[in-house]
Amino acid sequence: MLEHNLPIDDLVACHSCDLLHEKTALGTGEKAWCSRCGSLLYRTNNNAIEISLALTIASLLLFLFAQLLPFLSIDVDGNKTTIYLISTIDTLSQLDNVLLGIAGALFLVIIPLGVLLLDLLLLSALYSNKRPLTLFARQLLLLIGRLAPWNMLEIFLLGVLVTIVKLASIAEISLHQGFWAFVALVMINLFVSTTLEPEELWQAIDKH
Amino acid sequence: MAGHRQALTAMQAGLAACHVCGKLQSCRADHHCVRCGSRLYQRKPFSVQRSWAFLITALILYVPANLYPIMNTTSLGVKDENTIIGGVILLWSMKSYPVAVIIFTASIVIPLLKFLVISLLLFSIWKGHSGKLNQQTRLFRIIEYIGPWSMIDVFVVILLVALIQFGGIATVLPGSAAMAFAGMVITTMLSAISFDTRLLWDNE
Ligand SMILES: [Zn+2]
Numbered sequence: 001m002l003e004h005n006l007p008i009d010d011l012v013a014c015h016s017c018d019l020l021h022e023k024t025a026l027g028t029g030e031k032a033w034c035s036r037c038g039s040l041l042y043r044t045n046n047n048a049i050e051i052s053l054a055l056t057i058a059s060l061l062l063f064l065f066a067q068l069l070p071f072l073s074i075d076v077d078g079n080k081t082t083i084y085l086i087s088t089i090d091t092l093s094q095l096d097n098v099l100l101g102i103a104g105a106l107f108l109v110i111i112p113l114g115v116l117l118l119d120l121l122l123l124s125a126l127y128s129n130k131r132p133l134t135l136f137a138r139q140l141l142l143l144i145g146r147l148a149p150w151n152m153l154e155i156f157l158l159g160v161l162v163t164i165v166k167l168a169s170i171a172e173i174s175l176h177q178g179f180w181a182f183v184a185l186v187m188i189n190l191f192v193s194t195t196l197e198p199e200e201l202w203q204a205i206d207k208h
Numbered sequence: 209m210a211g212h213r214q215a216l217t218a219m220q221a222g223l224a225a226c227h228v229c230g231k232l233q234s235c236r237a238d239h240h241c242v243r244c245g246s247r248l249y250q251r252k253p254f255s256v257q258r259s260w261a262f263l264i265t266a267l268i269l270y271v272p273a274n275l276y277p278i279m280n281t282t283s284l285g286v287k288d289e290n291t292i293i294g295g296v297i298l299l300w301s302m303k304s305y306p307v308a309v310i311i312f313t314a315s316i317v318i319p320l321l322k323f324l325v326i327s328l329l330l331f332s333i334w335k336g337h338s339g340k341l342n343q344q345t346r347l348f349r350i351i352e353y354i355g356p357w358s359m360i361d362v363f364v365v366i367l368l369v370a371l372i373q374f375g376g377i378a379t380v381l382p383g384s385a386a387m388a389f390a391g392m393v394i395t396t397m398l399s400a401i402s403f404d405t406r407l408l409w410d411n412e
């Protein structure tokens with residue numbers, strides 16, 4: 001086994017190729033890249049906890065609006081039907097296809113809402129600086145990391161757009177507040193995921 | 209830029225970066241991460257075997273996903289069964305070119321690309337080829353990112369089924385390919401999650 005002569009805390013290992021690098025201080029907005037494979041090693045902390053907490057609360061409201069306000073309406077020969085996002089799950093569950101209903105409920109409601117609620121708990125705990133939270137916070141962050149790859153709201157949005165184009169040939173579609181709340185929700189989600197690094201949250205938990 | 213004077217990997221130095229939280233630490237007797245408590249490994253356990261297993265399952269699911277109809281439509285008493293490729297051809301003939309291209313890319317091209325890239329990289333690990341590891345790593349990161357976008361067609365089916373039910377235009381029911389397709393996307397994602405790019409570089 002080879003020995004490294006620097007303290008562990010001054011080192012960082014590339015998550016793609018495992019090469020060790022010596023950490024150097026970064027200016028705001030700077031990133032450090034792996035010298036061997038070119039992957040991102042780390043970037044400066046954006047101090048994004050406060051802003052992410054605010055955006056998470058906004059996202060939760062937008063999620064409720066998207067589900068509960070009229071999403072879109074279909075007009076076929078003057079017969080207008082208004083549709084709510086939440087009722088799509090209900091319709092699916094009435095079909096024989098139980099698995100597809102479960103998949104719909106998971107990807108459209110349970111996972112996105114779950115991640116938002118877990119984010120809210122974790123960020124508000126870190127923000128309010130309460131003492132006995134470390135173990136709880138660690139569990140929350142682990143769970144968020146597990147769920148993250150399965151949160152597909154932006155992909156669902158593209159699915160909505162494709163569906164609208166497909167339906168536009170047989171019916172007249174108009175978009176309502178629920179749809180626009182959903183678009184805003186996806187935008188905020190994308191913004192938060194590019195500013196808030198899990199590493200920053202781990203460091204915040206470590207500091208407690 | 210972070211400097212690296214001694215070109216040493218964490219494994220060569222007897223260290224391990226936690227696969228869950230990224231914390232770098234020395235390998236400990238109890239094999240648990242000091243920061244998050246997850247099992248600590250230098251490389252993902254059985255990475256190659258698990259990647260293969262999920263990938264082969266996905267390949268098997270890919271067959272019914274393409275052969276069977278993803279949607280069954282009945283409008284004005286006329287039954288219509290649409291396979292994925294049939295839907296793409298229909299969209300193209302109706303001159304919805306952008307949507308046809310989106311569905312074709314998400315449902316046909318991306319899964320095939322994922323099968324191809326992951327199996328090539330797994331072969332590369334097995335054969336001990338080093339080759340252009342930079343490109344291989346970047347290729348993996350790209351397919352890892354675009355993989356979930358294949359779910360578009362499943363979401364479209366879910367939405368169409370629900371919306372058309374309300375609109376009363378026709379009856380649309382999900383076909384047997386819909387679940388096979390969703391299963392295929394999920395298993396390719398699991399295959400990518402099990403894959404460890406560090407194994408490529410260990411051959412260097
Ligand atoms: Zn690297």
Ligand SMILES: [Zn+2]
Nearest residue numbers: 226229241244
């Ligand atoms: Zn850890």
